[in-house]
Amino acid sequence: MHSTKPVRPQGSRLRPVADPLERVGFVSKGDRTLLNQQAQEEYYNKIVERYLRFCSDHQKDLDTAHASLPMSSSNDATSNPPAAQPTSKTTPAAQGVPPPSAELSKLLLSLRKLREGILATSATSLPGFAQRVHYFSIRLAILAQHPPSYFPSLEHCLNRLHSKSHSMPDLEVKDLVSYLILDYACRQENMLLAFELRARARREHAFESQVVDRVLTALMHDNWVVFWQVHKSVDSYMRAVMNWAADRMRRHALKAVGSAYLSAHVDWIVGGCTGDDVNWTWEKLLQEENLGWQKDGDKIVIKRPRIRPPPIPEHTKSQ
Structure with a gap:
């Protein structure tokens, strides 16, 4: 009698297909893929295609998707785009759509690889292509609010890539x-x-x-x-x-309103002080700024007037 071994599903022996953006490494770490101009253009086209898919996947709330990167490393000039956190089964990732923070991080990192490749081949690269890559990269990083990905590129683009011989x-x-x-x-x-x-x-x-x-x-x-x-x-x-x-302009507005008014309509305070009456509510503003103001119907009571005691009659003063 022959012994039988459990049959392993055929699919489990297959390795997942590597992401074409991740297969390419950094020139500074020895990867030579992006030292070729044709490879650079093909890689750039893949990045643009992925970004267009990102916009399509999150078209219902694209602003929120662009703002999905954690802000903790935004002002660190040496930081890479932060990796996305694990997501629950109810997120879009469970439906085949990567979380926006994960995809943004991958796009920004891929653009950094491409910029490194262009910089390493600057003697032979076409200036127009380098300008196009940097312009696209800057604008995407600005929407993602990731200064390490846009601020150095802004200065490089204006001071080096834009010139009299090759003007943008x-x-x-x-x-x-x-x-x-x-x-x-x-x-x-x-x-x-x-x-x-x-x-x-x-x-x-x-x-x-x-x-x-x-x-x-x-x-x-x-x-x-x-x-x-x-x-x-x-x-x-x-x-x-x-x-x-x-943030600081909102706080200037709240300070000015607090010093000038005893009360005001809630919509005027929320919309006027934040500049955005769609994403802000009174409850969110109250929690964010730790305000001591109170809501009374549609009115926000900022401070209550002091009630002075009635004056003492003159005839009682002489007694």
């Missing part, structure tokens, strides 16, 4: 200069460098932007009304850079 389109240069000025002002809170860069950009690139001028003025004067007006009017890239200053 005027509109793209204006975009990059605007992002850099606003990053100095909103994220780094360095108004001196922001104004210096604006002056230099006016000389070197004939840069003019009413949007940037209004944001700088609003930040200098703590003018939260103008700041939120501009915030609502700009595109998603400019708004993402401005978001670095959103």
Whole structure:
């Protein structure tokens, strides 16, 4: 009688197909795949294709998907995009859609590999391709709010890739200069460098932007009304850079309202102070800012007037 061994399912012997973005390594760690121009272009096309799929997968709430990276390492200039945390069975990953933080991290890391490859072959690479990669990378990293992935590229793009012999389109240069000025002002809170860069950009690139001028003025004067007006009017890239200053402008607004009003309508406080009456509620604002104000129907009581005791009658004073 022959002994029988349990049959292992055939599929279990197969290794999962490696992600084409992860198969490529860093040039700085010895991988030579991206030292070839054709390989660079093919890799870039795969990144763009994956990003378009990312946008399609999360089209119902793309802003939230872009903001899904943990913020703890956002201002660390040496950090890679953080890895995604394990997800539950109820997340989109269980349905074949990777969590947005995982996919964003992979895209940003892949773009860093590609930039390394382009930098290593800068003597032979086409400048136009390098400019296109950096412009795409900067804008994606801005939406993801990951400065280590966009800030060095902004300076490299404007100072090295854009030149008289190989100039970028005027509109793209204006975009990059605007992002850099606003990053100095909103994220780094360095108004001196922001104004210096604006002056230099006016000389070197004939840069003019009413949007940037209004944001700088609003930040200098703590003018939260103008700041939120501009915030609502700009595109998603400019708004993402401005978001670095959103917390402090919201607190300036609450401080100003608290010192000037005894009470106000809840919608005016939520919408006016946060610049966003869609994603903010009174309950969220109360918890986030630890306010001591009280809600009374549709009214927020900021402070109650002191009730003075009635004056003492004159005839009782003489007694």
